[in-house]
Amino acid sequence: MRHMLDMTLTTQASFILTLPPMTDCDFIVVGHGIAGATLAYVLRERGHRVLVYDPGQANSASNVAAGLMNPVAGKRFALTWRAAELLPFAATFYRGLEQRYQQSFFTETLILKLFASLEEQNAVLARSADHPWGDFLADLATADPQLPGVHGPFGGAWLRHGGHVAVRELLAAMEAEGARDGWLRRETFDWTRLVTNADGATYAAQVRARHVICCEGAAAVHNPYFNWLPLTPNQGEVLDVECQGLSASQVLNRGAYVVPMGAGQFRVGATYKWPPFANGPTDAGREELTARLAVITDQPFAVLKQRAGVRPAVRDRKPLLGPHPTVPALSFCGGYGSKGVMMAPRLAVLLADWLAGQAEIWPDTSLQRYAALRPV
Template sequence: MTDCDFLVVGHGIAGATLAYVLRQRGHQVLVYDPGQPNSASNVAAGLMNPVAGKRFALSWEADELLPFAATFYRKLEQRYDQSFFTATPIFKLFGSLEEQNAMLARNAEQPWGDFVASLTTTDPGLPGVHAPFGGAWLQHGGHVAVREMLAALAAEGAREGWLRSETFDWAQLVTDPTGATYAGQVRARHVICCEGAAAVRNPYFKWLPLTPNQGEVLDVECPGLSTTQVLNRGAYVVPVGGTKFRVGATYRWPPFSDGPTAVGREELAARLTVITDLPFVVTGQRAGVRPAVRDRRPLLGPHPVVPALSFCGGYGSKGVMLAPRLAVLLADWLEGTAEIWPDVSLWRYEKLRLASVG
């Protein structure tokens, strides 16, 4: 029998950060993950954007989440002697005079703290960028090389034996008041579900209002396009080295395609042509399914009636910004030193759970 303090199911951005935090605190952690190369976390461009959407809304809890995440990823870089996090300005292009005027009016109310560094109503002259109506310069954001970061963590897990490249079978989990036993071979004090969109099939958590959506991204080469910032107008354009960029992302509701689509490729290519007139070559395309939530807030904390189980996920397209702080919050709760924030607690959907059991 293998004994551990915490059994984590899933090694995407949610599970990987949680497992890392728990191990750093000295806990024995065992992680199960099937190792899917096209998981949402592996496909993501890793953008951390303080202001998002057509309404230029400030991201939820951005004041706390962004600096926390930046510090977390820099510590990971030091540990693994690799570069994962790039702090970079984001230039959000205005698409029309109406959008420009709306942003200027909102900026007078200063709803974004210091995340909006400046506004320009004229083309800033960025190489290769078509921005006749100007745009907003956002600061304190950046992007994370999620695939590379997860690979570094997984390589350590394989070496040290705490990561098992297997699909977890929830039917073989038996819980009791003091913990859980898995497949008659593993004993854990607590089990945390970090399965991403796959949690919609989880027998313990399928009552949660996860609304998975599929996203596609392109890898392109575009010589001459400005690389000193992330570009955003209908799509993000993230510089990933040299003349290479990642362009995303689409949002598609079920039924999902089996992998990347021609429609997704055409949609993203069309969005890129709005941002730049330069020729580009598509060198890659990936698709993944995000674990979004109905109210656009994450899901975190204990199962309402099964003491040995918790949930960590529902991050949607904000995983890299949410994961570090929420991993620490859940770790603190597991150690009995903090309460789960009401905004993310599973208890806000208790009525759904009760309805699911009749």
């Protein structure tokens, strides 16, 4: 009996000795799309110890996106939410990342929003007297702009201070740094293994952190702490096409965006589809986007690639940012929809400031506006 007890104690001691050491960090960021990547970058730049968990999905919304930053949205030509603050902030932020990684990611360019009809042209001209677009409107063209390969018989609105970001390439550069420096873990975060208390959180009995931020994008609908938020994921498809006869000196927009990628290639998007989602790109998505491109140009084009991803949209088209109502160690950052590239830098800084006790979360982004939806 004594021999058996000694063996049991020895086995237990051996098991305890072989446990991996506890890792301490300031913040765990779950997700490394554009929301998580920008937030983790801001926190690291401020000297915090950050650990990022991301499974590495090639078809994530951020990897599929064209990275367009557009000050005017939709058929109503409405000024994008907080555009005057978000756009210049984002441009400066991405230029800083270009310097850090010695790569080109951000292209500031004019956007030509083509009028679909004479009625649309007249409606925009009537609205322009009140200057609703501020400094973002460079010019209103009432005649065909005569651009190579562009069909624009009703003219269009020339918009400035916008552009596009090579999101896939940017995330790849940041991920390479994370793999090298050890702050990026290529694994799916298991929320059932998270234990929180007043002082912070412990994950998988191996990592201690002051705070954990969910940046999971559309996957947050399955998060046990945040699944009450009104995220309404929608699937978008994009095409990469070659069209050598089409002007590449601007972004084009009429029912679809056409973003120049260089060497006569363009990214065309995007579709909006509500659940249930197809498993990847669809024939219907391809047909819809090629039909939209054929309205913009009469030049021949070839489809080179087709991708699909799921965006994390919110019912009121505003992002979701800030602390969990009852779990002090948790926060949420996301719900950017199709505006992630433009929103992410400023909101990352806002959340980092809040975490440092230096700012308040904007009311129109706060999770509190949906507090009534949380189960009691």
